[in-house]
Amino acid sequence: MSFEYAPAPESRAVVSIKPKYGHFIGGKFVAGSKHFPTVNPATEEILSQIALAGKAEVDAAVNAARKAYTTTWSKMSGKERGKYLYRIARIMQERAREFAVLETLDNGKPIRESRDTDIPLAAAHFFYHAGWADKLEYAGLGTSPKPLGVAGQIIPWNFPLLMLAWKVAPALAAGNTVVLKPAESTPLTALLFAEVCQQAELPAGVVNIVTGDGSTGALIVNHPGIDKIAFTGSTEVGKIIARAVAPTKKSVTLELGGKAANIVFDDAPIDETVEGIVNGIFFNQGHVCCAGSRLLLQENVAEEVLHKLKNRMEKIRVGDPMDKNTDVGAINSKEQLAKITELAAAGDAEGAERWSPACALPAKGFWFAPTIFTGVTQAHRIAREEIFGPVLSVLTFRTPQEAIEKANNTPFGLSAGIWSEKGSRTLWASQQLRAGVIWANTFNKFDPTSPFGGYKESGWGREGGRHGLSAYLKGVSHE
Amino acid sequence: MSNRIDVKKTYKLYINGAFPRSESGRTYEVKSAKGAFIANPCLASRKDLRDAVVAARAAQAGWNKATAYNRGQILYRIAEMLEGRRAQFVDEIMQITGVTKVKAEKEVTDSVDRLVWYAGWTDKIASLAGSTNPVAGPFYNFTIPESMGVVAAIAPETPSLLGFIDSVAPIITSGNTVVILASTKAPLSAMTFAEVLATSDLPHGVINILTGKKEEIAPWMASHMDIDALDISGLPAKLHAESKVAGAENLKRIHSFKSADPGRIIAFMEAKTVWHPIGL
């Protein structure tokens, strides 16, 4: 008799989704136009109609942010600014369940992840940055660092509320006001966040939320009233933004793609390593910029690790994101599913060996089974290009130096993993790796105090920690 | 209109999350600014101090092990609770010190805001006081500031609430626990503050509050071998030297301060530096 887990669905009753949304500008919800649907990727059910912000709306939002900056926010002491951020953090904690359910419905990620990771971290980011607002003189940027003004912030669909927190919290703590555009496919938690701003009595115009697509993002990037751009998304779009703002005086921070190497040495603690590999690439359906998408196995333990990895993968529960026992949820959109499928096909075509556990995937919705490719080399597309899905490319190495060479042999440089029980080797490897975030004997760990960002084409700047504040304060550089 | 007799509060000590009377059974009289009788707070004895130190020591490992985030949330909750009970504190301050309502309100406001300020330091002080050090060799070398253990403090006579908070909050921010002697003439704020602490998810024993005479309690604090450090901001200057002589027995770290500053947090931390080779 096997132990099948009966369905354990989280209740939807805690959220109430409006049939149609506008934008949040100047402290009010205003009507929008040119609506498009946002869909639950697990069921393809239309959740709501979302407005597409055009020039008029973006102008209104930037003007509201500018007005709030000049008349209120830049005049307010850090002490008082901080207290607004504390209020926001506390209300997010109070409404945590509501946010978690909404995030899962809109994004497709398992409710366990929204509930236990995304939402608590988002609230923690506000709590942490609230405490910086009146301590900026200790940030290492001078005795009286100044904010930049109005920040235009464009965030991705993989961690919608968390990415909002990573952008809004430091910007406000440093004294800026913001115009934020959530991703096209995941606007709902940002719109709920606007309600939190109202409950916290945040002065009108300090936070403005406009929804839309790439065209809306471009309007924000190019708007002359924006002093600073913060973007998280693909490297391709990051470069477009860098070129677009080159003739201007706008500050830019970018958090872009990755193809992280997850390096397993022969003295790794093997069961926890297998857990870490699984977490590194299948957490959040692999929709993670810092995902451990290239597994580099020391050749003398490759067979053993792969054997255990496959056994472990058999136990991954793929299915209804609203079920509390689901480990891997739906792919966020049809478009993303197509990209993953195409790249996986390239893996087959280039001669890598594909393997997935047997997985009953639901009929409706966008799904991709957790997959590994063995026999991958650096020259394969699936070793170079970011797949952004639950697909792991497995390579081998003979010596630590070779592992480092392979790990660094990429234009990306966001993150890396090291698995070993030898401290000196772990520290040596971390010293050699050209990556902004390095996890040793763990993976995908985030904290508001811990700076996050990449080397090379993985972006500019850091988010979180004391280092992350400099993105929103005037620094020494004139560019 | 009836002349209702109000129910007056009995003020007790705050030790290990409970409100015991002094084991000595003694009290002393506290009068209002106008000379009217207000209350008989406990006159703490050296044994009360002894018990408080036991409680503080027992609580220290757990408080230190809590994440900085958790400690910050608890400090913020203390601020939430204090804000909700402003009126009581304003009344007590006015009654005992005779200041105007405006001044009393400002002290309470500043006290709440000060707690919020300290709450935001718990997870940032390491950025300030810690470092990685570029030693001239193949070693990873880092310095982390850690809490010291049990700190005893003597709160300033005035301001009776804000001064008390400025003594107590920086000590616990980093993970120390504290035994504090409140203002002698104006102890009510500290004792009512104990009620705020009792409703703030603060673990028992992290803050322990005694009321009584400085000349009686301070020497026992200074000589106690299980107290790691001492804040003598509230002790009259003429008694500083003898505290330091007594404290030298276990090399207590002894400080006094005049204002709020993150340096007060760092003063009650120890810097630990670790070396680890970097190599294959």
Place this chain on the structure above:
Amino acid sequence: MSFYGLVDGSDASLKSYLNNLSGVDQVGAEARAAMLATRSIKTSSKRWAIDTAITMVDLTTLEGADTPGKVKALCTKAVRPDPTDSTVPSVGAVCVYNDMVSVARTHLDLIGGQHVPVAAVSTAFPSGRASMAVKIQDTQDAIDAGAAEIDMVIDRGAFLAGRYIDVFNEIVQIKHVCGDKAHLKVIFETGELVTYDNVRKASFLAMAAGADFIKTSTGKVAPAATPPVVLVMLEAVRDFYEMTNTRIGVKPAGGIRNTKDAIKQLVLVNETVGPEWLNPKLFRIGASALLNDLLMQRMKMDEGYYSSPQYVTMD
């Protein structure tokens, strides 16, 4: 003796075998156990889990004050946990000190409990501090009195002092006494071993030496059967099965007080070694108070409202 071909019985061979084991990362192991603890087991799976857990309980009394009366009452409860509901299955075993074995066996046979085995704790339980001769006699007495299961303790002093071969040889000798009359559970007292690395080492040592079951604790020392400790032991059992094609049982004991705790254990088994272990032949839970909580939860599921301790028998 072949020891599955893993060691040759020498100190050097045993040391080499144990040193080759992978280490356990504490943070990672605890995180995995914590994640599995979030599994939400409801409705039909919960009902199945409760009944399965009942059949896995080794209902235990190990007190200095044990009397025949106490032991007989325990046996009655073991056979028929709920006198008002005959659908409730019997427990996995009754566990007592060796001088109570014959009282237990006799009474069980009297009340139709022939199917319930008697397990005896042995080898100077709980401390393990006595001569080998005493430990052997302790075991022999229990088997002669009718114990079908022996729960022995390892010599933790020897283990922590690095004398692994002594620990190994004790298990081999006790296994020899058990012969084919009793299965052997080997108790590690994980609370005293402290590190997960030690628990993993002890697991592989005991299995190679001939243990039929590996058991976390005596129940007299905390911490006892914490989820990460059980996880590490299950992982060792899983690896051992791959190496030798032999399934070894696991018994957590101590600290499993309520249905939620018990279900967490079953989830650990399910997702680490798999459903083949989800039966009393390969998984037991050493407990006493747990049984009544399982019964109350069972009643709640059947009746639809929360129960009260008054509706279950104290023994």
